[in-house]
Amino acid sequence: MNKDKTVELLLPAGGLDTLICAVDYGADAVYIGGQRFGLRAKADNFSIEDMKKGVEYAHAHGAKVYLTVNIFAHNNDIHEIPEYFKEIKDVGLDAVLISDPGVFMLAKKYMPEMELHISTQANNTNYETFNFWYGMGAKRVVTARELSLAEIKEIRANIPDDLEIEAFMHGAMCISYSGRCLLSNYMAGRDANRGLCTHPCRWKYAVVEESRPGEYMPIEEDERGTYIFNSKDLCMIEHIPEMIEAGIYSFKIEGRMKTKLYVAAAARTYREAIDDYLESPELYKSKIEHYKEQISACTYRQFTTGFYFGKPDSDSQIYDSNTYVRNYIYLGVIEEVNDDGSVLLYQKNKFCIGDNVEIMDFRKGDIKAEVKSIRDEYGREQESAPHPSQKLYIKFNISADCLKKGMIIRMNSN
Structure with a gap:
């Protein structure tokens, strides 16, 4: 574990300008996507030259840059990835984030000096999985979103001290297990597991009875509406002490397709809250309402604590709309x-x-x-x-x- 900091605040960046914004507003590290092999193909993403500029800016301001190469690769991807790794290995990145075991082995072969992190997409739900990846040479593992804080704390107690745990603390939640979704591929021909998700979980649905084509019957739950897959957004601004107590080192904000306003508001608010807590738990506690007001400056779909304190229920869903709140x-x-x-x-x-x-x-x-x-x-x-x-x-x-x-x-x- 990085002994220089108690925790790391990790922000997303869809492009170079957003990376600069994240660093300016308090990120300890930023995760980005290249123009291939990441899970946010519709973001602006980074050319090799932009990666170099982003790394230079981040390092000059004491921050790190991690690159996502976290698709589940098909055979044609495997043919192209070695050349990509040769291109990025000397950019100055601090780590590369991977899901696929085959891609991980290629990274070790073509970038032997690169620090490797394991994406949430790899379904990391138990300490033996963490220990497996540690044995393979990973420096950090991102928890599956389906874990509670109690489970994460148990993982921390059963893995090596120098294996870092990263976990999401804010942002959009996915309807599918650790982000593995087939809806987008089936309905739109765009593979969510290769970076092309069209977010069909946010669409409005109805039922059609087989013998009555064209008759659309709404799906309702307690008459609240029909957006049955539409989750609220994760927000753990009130629970920083519990996340630290669970042994989480890197606090991750979701949103590589979000605006600079979202990134700035999230970075500044969580930076302030984390620093306040590390200075004085009482100071942090006294400012909870302030943090909640500030984080609401981000676009959001109402807030939930996800799986951290038990399984989500119907209160974690939004049934009447798929629109953001924009204050x-x-x-x-x-x-x-x-x-x-x-x-x-x-x-x-x-x-x-x-x-x-x-x-x-x-x-x-x-x-x-x-x-x-x-x-x-x-x-x-x-x-x-x-x-x-x-x-x-x-x-x-x-x-x-x-x-x-x-x-x-x-x-x-x-």
Whole structure:
């Protein structure tokens, strides 16, 4: 186990900009996907050059980068993976995350010096499995999502001290066992176990009786609706002490396809909560409501503690909708702070002169500001910013001295 830190806060990044955001807002480590062989093919993902840039930025700020190569490989994948490993072995990655035993053996052959982690996708549910992977040379194993904290604590007591345990603490839950889903492949021809999940578990379903084609009868449970597979999101912000007590070293946030606003809010909130707890358990306890308010700035589907305190029940599902709760609107990220007091951003959602916004500081708190002026890249004044991705120069009613490149600008959706 890494003795330099008590726990590690591990954030997702779908692209280089999001990696930088995660590091800026407090991640100890970031996990990313390359353009092949990961489970989030629809994310932006990283070219080899972007990996190098991301690793350089993370290492300069004391953070690590892990690459996911966690598909379940078919024969045609096996032919291509050795060349991929040759390409990534000298990028400077801190570890590669793998599910498939065959891919693991190829990694040992073609990247003998690389630290290897075992993905949750490998269904790691007992201490003998952890010990098996340790014997094969793995440094870390990610628990299956179906484990309770009591089970994880028992695993910790029965594995070597230097084998690290990683577990999810926040994010979307999958309807299938450890993420092994066949629905997407069957219904859309896109294999979830090779990175192409279309999330059919979030769709609305009905029943058709065999002799009555075209007659759709809703699936209802207590008249609450028909989204029968749609789980709430995991949130363990109130249970950091229990996770540490269980022996979990790496606290993992789900979401390589999420926005920078999600990553920033999750990183900053969990960073604050973890640091507060390590400083003073009483301080942490006194700020629970604050953490809950801050984490709700992420998009989410209501919260659950998953399997950690026992088997989920009907309260862990959402039957009436598959939509996210969005309490904040992402306006953009500060690309530069100019001498005239303006900031540059590439606008993501509409805002207007006079709107009250929040600029997320990198560690604690938000900077409240009012939009005073908007100029386009040609210097023309605008009353509003309705066009996504427009290059804009914004002035606020505050001094620009407290603003820094990389800060997220958001607006309360209410």
